[in-house]
Amino acid sequence: MTFANKQISVFGLHRSGVAVAKLLDDLGAQVLVTDPKSSDELQTDIDALQDRDIDFILGGHDQRCIEKANLIVLSPGVPLDIPILQEARSAGIPITGELEVAASLCAAPMVAITGTKGKSTTTILTAELLKGGDFRRVCTAGNIGVPLSSEVQDLTAEDLVVIEASSFQLETTTKFRPVVSVVLNLSRDHLDRHKTMAAYRAAKMKVCANQTSTDWIVLNALDENVLSFADETQARVVCFADTATVKKGTYIEDNQIFAKWEGRSHWICDAGDNPLPGRHNLQNVLAATAVGQIFGISLNMMRSAICDFSPADHSPLEHAFEPVKTVNGVRFINDSKATNVAAVKAALESLTDPILLIMGGYDKGNNYQPLIECVQAKVKGLILLGSHTGIIRNALAAHVVTRDAGTMIDAVELAYSQAAPGDVVLLSPANASFDMFTDYKARGQAFREAVNHLESTETTSKSAIHLGQLSD
Incomplete structure (x- = not known):
């Protein structure tokens, strides 16, 4: 995907809109940003773009937002069915999202974590575990509060980025392809936007839609809605479960966390050594550990990362x-x-x-x-x-x-x-x-x-x- 000299309209400001507008401007695009809120409400976002040659249409969307556009880029909070976007589709203008744009430029391998709940905790813990690997830098991005667009220009093939991916971000992706995807759980949410559980699931399914047999997917073995993803992806499957063993992945037995790989089980730590409260957080630990297992992080490194993890050290939590x-x-x-x-x-x-x-x-x-x-x-x-x-x-x-x-x-x-x-x-x-x-x-x-x-x-x-x- 190339952006130089294209007329690109960014719908929705705030963190993602500002970040992708800056990125596109850096890449030589002619950028217009639009938002239904007034300039008074958006002054902080406007100030963040004030030194750039970017046009603004605020207080609503009108024909100027699309009349010259070669491409429309949406912030995650922008609904796909607003009238101006329906007009754009009828005019044949491509519509994509901030995550798709940033991911298309990302030189670093991507781990993408989604689910109805637990995404932020798992994203941060996974990054902490992966810091025990041979990477120049491990960072987090996405729905966690730092748009991938803010990080992507500094990432290299020697880095690794762990992305918290929401359904709003995933539904506008077409070529997004993480090397590892993680689906924690799936239950009723955001039906004010997605309307049906089938549509919500379809948005989540995009996390692995482009994965191949060289990629991996980590699934909750005890959530039938999640485990069914294994039938719809080419990625290699690793599972986690807190009340049952798994063929390959992570599980709990006798209050101990184990990782099972190539038919052998390896002790990670006592479940009680995990400082995060609640059964749901044990599931998050299991998912993060499964990702660490895929990347070959040593058992001692993973044990230390789990036992030393402190939510208070991470503002997104x-x-x-x-x-x-x-x-x-x-x-x-x-x-x-x-x-x-x-x-x-x-x-x-x-x-x-x-x-x-x-x-x-x-x-x-x-x-x-x-x-x-x-x-x-x-x-x-x-x-x-x-x-x-x-x-x-x-x-x-x-x-x-x-x-x-x-x-x-x-x-x-x-x-x-x-x-x-x-x-x-x-x-x-x-x-x-x-x-x-x-x-x-x-x-x-x-x-x-x-x-x-x-x-x-x-x-x-x-x-x-x-x-x-x-x-x-």
Whole structure:
């Protein structure tokens, strides 16, 4: 794919749009960027491009966005069915995505990790394991917060890049071909965009669509929706499973993590040595270890990377089952990144103490039925926050006491009022954040601040009581 002297329209700014606009400009393209938001809302992104000969059409898309375009490049958040893109297709203008553009220029081998949940953790852990290999540099990119377009010009054949690939990024790919693809799990998500599970699966399937018999795919052996990918790819299959052995791959037996290769099993570490909480994170460790196995990383290197891994050292893992603090014996956990039902279910399964659960936000077509068993067994109170609470209430109110909150502070205080020492207040929304917050990070930060406010209030209250007792 060549870009010099082409008229290219980039739809959608923010991280991916800015990164691919810079890349295309560097390669000699005539770039136009367009976004439905106003210039005031996008000032930071505009400033990032201000020294370049790039045109802007902001506050909406019109005919100028496509009338001279030889190619249209989409940021992941841009829906494929908006009217202006339908016009472009009718006019025969090719449409692709940021990931496809960057990958076409990538000299380094690519590992691509996708799934409904666990992508960020697995991407970062995989990169840490692969740093034990003979690479000049191992970096992460993609949906993890650093667009591949930002990295690709600095990558060489001696490097390795581990890409977190979302369905939004994959659905616009045509020739994307990682040397190793990983599919962690597949459950209902993003149906507000993909409409059907079949379409969602088809987008995920693109992670391995162009792989050949010289490539590898790592699959969750216990997820039928994922394991079926083996029938639709030419790549060599490696599996992982946390409750069963595998022919080739990684598994857990007697609480020990093993890697099986060429018929022989090799001990990696105790499952308890993994610092990441929850069964879902054990699955992420198994997937990352399987990739390390493919690249021939030594057992000792993998063991050290797993045991020394600290989520706190990696900013993309903030707001993912993150302990905030304990107030009067009540633990607060920020899982704002849990934007689908599968993530909430994993969080609930990871806890043994009674839970006050805060849910809600912008619903993406969720089915909440898979939560019922966990809610009945573990949740003593459900606090609903956000614009789609009626859907959650209809699904879960028969199984748990449910209350509404108007703000994050109200939600935290309401949950705390129902909690006893030893309980857990868990923010795990199962929804996107756009109804009340700019993103899941802002929502998670609001939760942290609400907990800090609660702690401060409790401390002040205790101090007042103590002073009153002294005065008596």
